[in-house]
Amino acid sequence: GAGVSQSPRYKVAKRGQDVALRCDPISGHVSLFWYQQALGQGPEFLTYFQNEAQLDKSGLPSDRFFAERPEGSVSTLKIQRTQQEDSAVYLCASSSDRGRRNEQFFGPGTRLTVL
C-alpha cells in the first residue's frame, strides 16, 4: 500500500475486555514503532521492532500490553483486561532505515475508548 494503515480506526471496549490493534507498515520497511497518545498529549513510545525482533519494549506500561510482529511485516498490539486509563490513540509508524534518513511514517491511529 501507499502508506501505513491501522485497523480498526475506532474501538470501544468494556473494561476487562481484550483488544487487538493491527498495523500494516509500508512494504519493505524494517522498523516499526508503536506509540500511545493520551488526549491532549504528545505520543509516547511503547515498543520497537526491527523486522520480527522486538528490540525495545521499555515503553509498555504494564504486562497487560503485548506486541508482536511474527513475520517482520504486520504487527499487532494486544491489550488484555483493558482499563479506563488505556483509552488513547495508538499510533503505528514505520521506517526503512536506509541511509541516514530514518524518517518515520505514521498511520492514522486507532482510537481506543474503554468504558
Place this chain on the structure above:
Amino acid sequence: KNEVEQSPQNLTAQEGEFITINCSYSVGISALHWLQQHPGGGIVSLFMLSSGKKKHGRLIATINIQEKHSSLHITASHPRDSAVYICAVRYISSGSARQLTFGSGTQLTVLP
C-alpha cells in the same frame, strides 16, 4: 518527564499572520521532526532536520544545535493550517532504538 518542550501550547491567529512555534530539547539529538496532526489523529511529517533550515511552501523549519532549539514558522497563515503541530526528537543516546520523543504539541487555530 517530557524532555521536549514546546511553546506555546495554544495559539490563535488571524488569517495571513506569521506564526512561530518553538521547540527545545535537553541533550544531543540525531534528528528533529516537525509533525502535523489533524483532528482524527493522523500524523503527517512536515520536516526532518539535523541542522540548518528547511523550507517547503509556506512552512520553514530551523534548528540551532548549540542552543538545542528549533522553530517552525508558517507564513501567510490560512484556516486550513489549523492543526496540532508536534516537535519530536531522536536522541543520540537512543542507541540501537530509534524511537522518537515527542513534545506535547501546539494547537494552532487560524481564524478567517
